Amino acid sequence: MIGREGGIYNPHAGPVAQGQSVRLITGWFQVRILAGPPFLRGLIMLQERIEEYLSAKIGADSVAVSHLQRIPGGASRETWSFDATWRENGNEVERGFVLRRDPDASLLETERDLEFRVMDALAGHGVPVPKMYWLESEGAFLDRPFFVMERIDGCETSPTKVLMDPRFFVVRALLAERFVAILACIHSLDWRASGLDFLGAPADEAGCGLMEIEKWEGVVDRDALEPQPVLRAAFRWMRRHPPPPAQRIVLVHADYRTGNFLCDSEGAIRGILDWEMVHLGDPMEDVAWACIRPWRWLGDESIGGLIEREQFYKRYEKASGFTVVPEAIRFWELLGNAKLAAIFLTGARSFCEGRTRSPMMAFLGRNIARLELEIMDLMGV
Numbered sequence: 001m002i003g004r005e006g007g008i009y010n011p012h013a014g015p016v017a018q019g020q021s022v023r024l025i026t027g028w029f030q031v032r033i034l035a036g037p038p039f040l041r042g043l044i045m046l047q048e049r050i051e052e053y054l055s056a057k058i059g060a061d062s063v064a065v066s067h068l069q070r071i072p073g074g075a076s077r078e079t080w081s082f083d084a085t086w087r088e089n090g091n092e093v094e095r096g097f098v099l100r101r102d103p104d105a106s107l108l109e110t111e112r113d114l115e116f117r118v119m120d121a122l123a124g125h126g127v128p129v130p131k132m133y134w135l136e137s138e139g140a141f142l143d144r145p146f147f148v149m150e151r152i153d154g155c156e157t158s159p160t161k162v163l164m165d166p167r168f169f170v171v172r173a174l175l176a177e178r179f180v181a182i183l184a185c186i187h188s189l190d191w192r193a194s195g196l197d198f199l200g201a202p203a204d205e206a207g208c209g210l211m212e213i214e215k216w217e218g219v220v221d222r223d224a225l226e227p228q229p230v231l232r233a234a235f236r237w238m239r240r241h242p243p244p245p246a247q248r249i250v251l252v253h254a255d256y257r258t259g260n261f262l263c264d265s266e267g268a269i270r271g272i273l274d275w276e277m278v279h280l281g282d283p284m285e286d287v288a289w290a291c292i293r294p295w296r297w298l299g300d301e302s303i304g305g306l307i308e309r310e311q312f313y314k315r316y317e318k319a320s321g322f323t324v325v326p327e328a329i330r331f332w333e334l335l336g337n338a339k340l341a342a343i344f345l346t347g348a349r350s351f352c353e354g355r356t357r358s359p360m361m362a363f364l365g366r367n368i369a370r371l372e373l374e375i376m377d378l379m380g381v
Contacts, residue, residue: 043068046142050082050099053141057134060086071098077112077276078103081151096151098130102144103356113137114199115275116147118251121194126185128271152271155262159297162263163305171267176307177315178269179261183290184319186272187250187283196251201280205245208282212335213238219342223349225365230372234338237379243331246282247322254278256286257295258304283322287313288332293374294340334378341368341375 047068054063068082080099085092102112113135120132131150139145162168168175191197202208217235220228254277262271289295290303291312297305303312313324348365350356 046080047082049142051084054084054086058086058088060088062086077101096153097133097148098151099142099146099148101142101146112145112147114278117198118196118275118278119149121196122189125189125194127182127189128269129275130271130273152262155264155270157259157262157273159259159305162258163297167265168263171265172306174267175263175269176312178263178267179258179304179306180312180315181319182261182269182272183253183256183286184316186253186256187286187320187322189251191251191280196280199251199278199280201249202246205247205249205282206242208246208249208285209238209243209331209335212281212285212339216335216339216342219346223342223345225345225349225352228341228345230375231338231341233381234334234375234379238331238334238338241331243282243284243328244325246284248283249280250283252279252281252283252285254285254289257290258297258306259295282328282332283320284325284328285332285335287316287324288329289336291329292333292336292340294371330378334375337371337375337378341371344368344371 047065050068051063051065054065055061063084063086066083066085068080071079071081078101080101081096082099083094083096085094087093100112100115116132116135119129122129123131130152133148133150135147136142137145156162156165156168162175163172189196191199202211213235220231220235224231253272253275255274256272260272260274261269262273263269291309295304296302301309303309307315316322317324344364344367347356347361351358351361351365
């Protein structure tokens with residue numbers, strides 16, 4: 001039942017797997033998102049439709065869905081958690097699932113097929129990801145495209161919890177070690193052998209920077225509601241100061257940071273999440289993205305609140321075999337700030353065009369001034 005303890009009626013309960021906390025934190029601000037039930041009838045209908053869908057997929061006569069609730073946060077897709085029970089070979093089976101469904105509007109327009117295929121391909125390659133179950137590219141079942149994956153229980157992903165909860169203080173060094181090791185593992189993956197060439201590689205190692213400039217400049221062209229002189233200056237600067245050629249073209253997560261992994265109080269990272277922006281490119285892009293100021297959650301210079309920058313570089317170099325090149329990091333940090341600003345502009349346009357009523361989208365669109373200051377500092381102006 002949706003109204004049971006731990007269900008949608010309780011804004012303080014709910015899973016901590018594949019979930020953000022009830023606060024979505026983005027560096028310099030916090031937005032409270034209430035997990036209340038504005039449309040109970042719609043939730044009941046969604047629960048019934050998920051039951052019908054799972055019955056067809058599992059091949060069981062009757063599947064019961066309980067504890068259905070929207071996980072707050074996740075600005076690019078709706079994230080729903082639920083438990084399902086059914087009978088299989090005379091035994092009752094119970095399993096937790098996470099459903100990621102395309103929203104009406106979001107901060108980031110991405111293909112859920114791409115995210116699903118990459119996460120599915122990574123299974124068994126040393127990168128911890130949830131098990132992927134089913135992908136639906138059409139809206140026939142739940143009105144909009146979605147995919148279903150394993151729910152990993154007993155973990156946290158919220159930076160507030162991971163960095164401020166005393167349970168995690170004693171394992172912070174271990175989390176930092178695993179954070180670096182997993183990033184190196186992603187970058188060492190043979191993406192061709194893993195069938196990920198469909199992502200489309202840059203023409204050559206020197207083309208990685210230009211490919212990302214064109215991508216995010218195109219987002220600003222499409223979604224800016226007013227002139228953006230700082231972002232325009234940033235794109236011109238990056239075209240005049242391209243990074244050194246990538247040491248190798250690798251799989252780039254493109255949102256690798258504290259807040260996008262599931263960890264437990266033993267210091268194990270059990271799942272890397274949010275692969276919406278994954279692509280092939282320069283490994284320095286991921287290194288620099290983890291370093292940008294909005295992800296320095298503790299307000300100091302530590303990367304992701306976990307590790308000092310120089311230690312991050314040294315451990316990454318040792319684990320990956322790549323060299324961290326300062327001029328490359330400067331370029332990719334600048335690109336990262338411009339990219340985040342472009343993402344915020346997409347959310348603002350969605351709000352202004354009436355495709356979403358989320359105040360978070362409107363707020364983010366007004367929150368790029370600090371990013372602009374960081375951009376100007378990186379450009380040296």
